[in-house]
Amino acid sequence: MKQSELFSKTSKTFPSDEEAVNAKYLIKGGFVQKMSAGVYSFLPLGLRVLDKIKNIIREEMNAIGAEELLMQSLVAKEYWEKSGRWHTNVAYEFKSPFGEEFALGWTHEEVISAIAKHFINSYQDLPKAVYQIQTKFRAEQRAKNGLLRGREFLMKDLYSFHTDKENLEEYYQKVIKAYQKIFKRLSLKVKLTEAAGGAFTKEYTHEFQLLHPTGEDTIFYCNKCEYSQNKEIAVVQKGVQCPTCGSGEIQESAGIEVANVFKLGTRYSEAFNLRYAKPDGSQELIVMGSYGIGPSRIMGALVEVYNDERGIIWPKSIAPYQAHLIEIKGKGVESRARKIYKNLKEAGVEVLYDDRDVSAGQKFADADLLGIPWRAVVSEKTGDQIELKARDSQTAKLVNLEELLKKIK
Amino acid sequence: MKQSELFSKTSKTFPSDEEAVNAKYLIKGGFVQKMSAGVYSFLPLGLRVLDKIKNIIREEMNAIGAEELLMQSLVAKEYWEKSGRWHTNVAYEFKSPFGEEFALGWTHEEVISAIAKHFINSYQDLPKAVYQIQTKFRAEQRAKNGLLRGREFLMKDLYSFHTDKENLEEYYQKVIKAYQKIFKRLSLKVKLTEAAGGAFTKEYTHEFQLLHPTGEDTIFYCNKCEYSQNKEIAVVQKGVQCPTCGSGEIQESAGIEVANVFKLGTRYSEAFNLRYAKPDGSQELIVMGSYGIGPSRIMGALVEVYNDERGIIWPKSIAPYQAHLIEIKGKGVESRARKIYKNLKEAGVEVLYDDRDVSAGQKFADADLLGIPWRAVVSEKTGDQIELKARDSQTAKLVNLEELLKKIK
Numbered sequence: 001m002k003q004s005e006l007f008s009k010t011s012k013t014f015p016s017d018e019e020a021v022n023a024k025y026l027i028k029g030g031f032v033q034k035m036s037a038g039v040y041s042f043l044p045l046g047l048r049v050l051d052k053i054k055n056i057i058r059e060e061m062n063a064i065g066a067e068e069l070l071m072q073s074l075v076a077k078e079y080w081e082k083s084g085r086w087h088t089n090v091a092y093e094f095k096s097p098f099g100e101e102f103a104l105g106w107t108h109e110e111v112i113s114a115i116a117k118h119f120i121n122s123y124q125d126l127p128k129a130v131y132q133i134q135t136k137f138r139a140e141q142r143a144k145n146g147l148l149r150g151r152e153f154l155m156k157d158l159y160s161f162h163t164d165k166e167n168l169e170e171y172y173q174k175v176i177k178a179y180q181k182i183f184k185r186l187s188l189k190v191k192l193t194e195a196a197g198g199a200f201t202k203e204y205t206h207e208f209q210l211l212h213p214t215g216e217d218t219i220f221y222c223n224k225c226e227y228s229q230n231k232e233i234a235v236v237q238k239g240v241q242c243p244t245c246g247s248g249e250i251q252e253s254a255g256i257e258v259a260n261v262f263k264l265g266t267r268y269s270e271a272f273n274l275r276y277a278k279p280d281g282s283q284e285l286i287v288m289g290s291y292g293i294g295p296s297r298i299m300g301a302l303v304e305v306y307n308d309e310r311g312i313i314w315p316k317s318i319a320p321y322q323a324h325l326i327e328i329k330g331k332g333v334e335s336r337a338r339k340i341y342k343n344l345k346e347a348g349v350e351v352l353y354d355d356r357d358v359s360a361g362q363k364f365a366d367a368d369l370l371g372i373p374w375r376a377v378v379s380e381k382t383g384d385q386i387e388l389k390a391r392d393s394q395t396a397k398l399v400n401l402e403e404l405l406k407k408i409k
Numbered sequence: 410m411k412q413s414e415l416f417s418k419t420s421k422t423f424p425s426d427e428e429a430v431n432a433k434y435l436i437k438g439g440f441v442q443k444m445s446a447g448v449y450s451f452l453p454l455g456l457r458v459l460d461k462i463k464n465i466i467r468e469e470m471n472a473i474g475a476e477e478l479l480m481q482s483l484v485a486k487e488y489w490e491k492s493g494r495w496h497t498n499v500a501y502e503f504k505s506p507f508g509e510e511f512a513l514g515w516t517h518e519e520v521i522s523a524i525a526k527h528f529i530n531s532y533q534d535l536p537k538a539v540y541q542i543q544t545k546f547r548a549e550q551r552a553k554n555g556l557l558r559g560r561e562f563l564m565k566d567l568y569s570f571h572t573d574k575e576n577l578e579e580y581y582q583k584v585i586k587a588y589q590k591i592f593k594r595l596s597l598k599v600k601l602t603e604a605a606g607g608a609f610t611k612e613y614t615h616e617f618q619l620l621h622p623t624g625e626d627t628i629f630y631c632n633k634c635e636y637s638q639n640k641e642i643a644v645v646q647k648g649v650q651c652p653t654c655g656s657g658e659i660q661e662s663a664g665i666e667v668a669n670v671f672k673l674g675t676r677y678s679e680a681f682n683l684r685y686a687k688p689d690g691s692q693e694l695i696v697m698g699s700y701g702i703g704p705s706r707i708m709g710a711l712v713e714v715y716n717d718e719r720g721i722i723w724p725k726s727i728a729p730y731q732a733h734l735i736e737i738k739g740k741g742v743e744s745r746a747r748k749i750y751k752n753l754k755e756a757g758v759e760v761l762y763d764d765r766d767v768s769a770g771q772k773f774a775d776a777d778l779l780g781i782p783w784r785a786v787v788s789e790k791t792g793d794q795i796e797l798k799a800r801d802s803q804t805a806k807l808v809n810l811e812e813l814l815k816k817i818k
Contacts (some may be wrong), residue, residue, distance in 0.1 A: 005474075006476070007476045007528060007539050008527075008528055009527075009528050009539055011527075030528070033524050033527065035480075035481045035483075035484075035485070035510065035523070035524075036483070036485040036510075039481045039483050039485075040481065041478065041479065041480040041481050041520065041524060042478055042479040042480075043478050043524070044476040044477060044478050044539070046478075047477055047479050047556070050479070065414075067415070067416045068415070068453060069451055069452050069453050069455075069456050070450065070451040070456050070459070071444075071448050071450040071451075072444045072448045072449065072561055073482075073544060073561060074444075074445070074448050074501075074546065074560060074561045075444075076444070076445040089506070090501065092483075092505060092506075092511075093503075094501065094502075094503030094504075095503075096501060097498070097501075097548050098548065098550055100445065100446075102501075104513075110793065111781055115442050115450060115452075118417075118418075118420075118442065119416060119417055119418050119439070128416055128454070130416050135482060136543065137482070137483065139505050139506050139507065141506075141507055151483060151505075152481055152482060152483045198696070211751050218424065238439065255515065286496075299624075310500070371542040374715075400506050
């Protein structure tokens with residue numbers, strides 16, 4: 001992509017109405033645009049990042065045998081009434097001009113239970129798991145922290161169906177492992193943390209918490225073992241001995257909840273009379289699980305973790321482009337830069353080519369702001385070579401085209 | 410995919426509350442599920458079709474230099490007020506628990522104009538084109554015809570920005586050509602038809618009309634030349650001489666509007682004061698176009714066109730799978746079928762493998778209902794060979810694995 005043709009542009013200044021680092025950098029860089037409080041549009045650069053996050057999640061969901069589908073956003077009142085979740089404090093509810101009442105989908109346990117009723121009848125149909133990646137709507141009183149807490153955001157929600165608690169437990173652990181793979185691929189270090197179930201279940205659940213000062217949750221965790229609890233259920237305090245391993249000391253940190261897993265049990269299958277026939281013909285309630293992960297929130301969290309005073313530092317797996325080719329105007333430079341751009345594209349490298357008619361200083365500043373992993377500079381000074389620098393490194397190196405391709409690919 | 414593991418199942422009966430062929434077959438086959446009037450969820454099989462339609466559209470949009478982005482669905486009142494489209498009769502409007510008023514995005518001229526204001530300042534920034542593929546919401550009084558007229562549906566909407574009408578006209582023709590390519594790839598014969606602009610523009614516009622009895626529009630077209638007009642603006646009647654070519658005779662037909670293109674002119678740039686600086690420094694209003702195409706409506710239209718009394722007949726380009734491998738229980742059949750399944754997958758063929766423990770009759774009936782282009786049967790009778798039949802053909806043929814792969818790929 002030629003940067004001169006890119007729809008978005010970087011801004012000279014930070015947005016005046018945002019405090020969170022993720023929103024400031026993402027808006028300044030032209031990744032997202034704020035449309036109203038807690039509501040963002042994803043510009044081409046931002047959508048590229050979002051799609052990469054989605055695809056990593058999708059691959060790991062498919063790998064644990066989950067099938068993708070797409071449920072509706074206009075969820076009629078009758079669905080919520082069955083589960084007792086009409087008039088919650090997080091839903092946008094409204095009446096249509098023709099009298100039907102809807103809540104915009106903020107979660108889909110009700111809908112998937114109604115759908116599953118058509119297809120799951122027997123123990124032979126179980127277990128099953130389906131997921132969707134979809135825009136969700138939540139009426140947050142105070143939308144804040146940019147993409148970390150929006151009123152409209154992207155969510156991957158997975159639902160699983162089982163004959164019994166043991167079978168659910170097995171899949172629950174599988175999903176936890178899949179989530180751990182996802183966060184590894186996203187370069188995010190998360191803590192699996194015990195928490196309360198909120199509006200979803202009365203059982204304890206698990207959250208994936210990214211320890212970070214901007215987080216809204218408070219986490220107590222052990223500095224030696226895996227023990228970690230959300231403050232809302234925690235039985236320990238900072239500084240005490242770990243109740244699990246006995247040798248570690250409990251630490252306190254703010255955390256960004258980037259995913260969660262719920263053992264729903266039979267709460268929704270009861271509400272929707274979702275049953276299966278056992279081998280002996282008797283009818284039994286289906287045991288369910290639900291598992292959420294937020295691609296747009298993750299995009300914000302990545303920026304919170306990976307940045308410096310000059311801009312974003314995208315991990316390679318989700319960077320909008322792998323290489324940022326920068327042409328510094330000078331004699332013979334343009335034709336060389338164009339050739340390298342062509343070579344990179346032909347080699348399958350995702351490259352943003354800064355062919356704009358602006359100063360070298362602005363090009364470098366924008367490259368740092370956009371945070372593409374590799375910066376490749378072509379100028380009169382570099383001769384037949386290319387000055388290659390990683391975004392997270394201070395040192396540049398002159399390389400030839402072959403070395404460039406080898407490094408970047 | 411093994412059919413025994415598929416989340417959805419075929420139904421024995423048609424849904425009782427649907428009249429349109431597309432809804433009847435898509436629900437019976439387990440492609441979609443009706444959630445309320447005009448609101449459908451896409452099950453795994455249906456999502457596969459939808460994704461293929463989306464990808465064809467995406468490729469052709471990218472080919473004409475349009476960049477993909479993703480706008481919000483919660484569109485605040487202020488956007489609509491600027492253009493005079495608050496309180497239209499198609500929008501779902503509501504007040505949030507915290508007092509903000511929104512209309513769910515049913516089109517995005519307002520939003521894209523507000524976004525473009527940040528990035529288009531000079532003639533050097535023009536022309537530009539951006540698109541999204543997104544769920545849209547329209548408060549239809551009578552949702553009907555299954556996926557042909559929904560209250561929640563998928564839309565690809567493209568917006569273009571130009572210095573003047575001539576430049577818009579050039580891109581408008583480019584989009585028409587891109588749409589013609591899309592419909593060719595989708596195996597849909599459409600008529601480019603002149604129509605009124607409705608809520609979008611006062612100028613005449615063009616619709617892509619699929620001539621079909623279930624269509625809600627009435628089209629007058631020439632049987633010799635390209636002349637075609639929507640009844641709402643037509644100056645001719647059935648049977649008269651064509652005013653354009655003079656030799657053809659005007660025909661009348663119902664039509665399904667599967668896409669449309671609008672020359673918006675300066676209506677929205679005026680409302681949002683969207684201007685660019687000319688080379689001489691003077692400020693000029695930007696000239697805009699918008700272009701819609703409905704992937705979910707197209708899915709419905711495809712079923713309306715491609716079906717017989719036994720079920721759907723998907724065109725290859727958008728079929729959920731290319732091959733339907735059917736194992737008829739018998740001695741040695743299972744191991745042979747499994748091997749063929751493995752071989753097909755390894756060869757990159759998308760294959761649905763009917764390994765279910767049901768009768769041959771039901772398997773054949775389901776294969777006809779699901780409409781996958783190639784049916785490959787393995788039974789005791791076929792020996793080392795495979796009985797291959799195209800869904801749209803009456804004759805089957807015995808082939809070996811090599812021939813099978815050659816045919817299907």
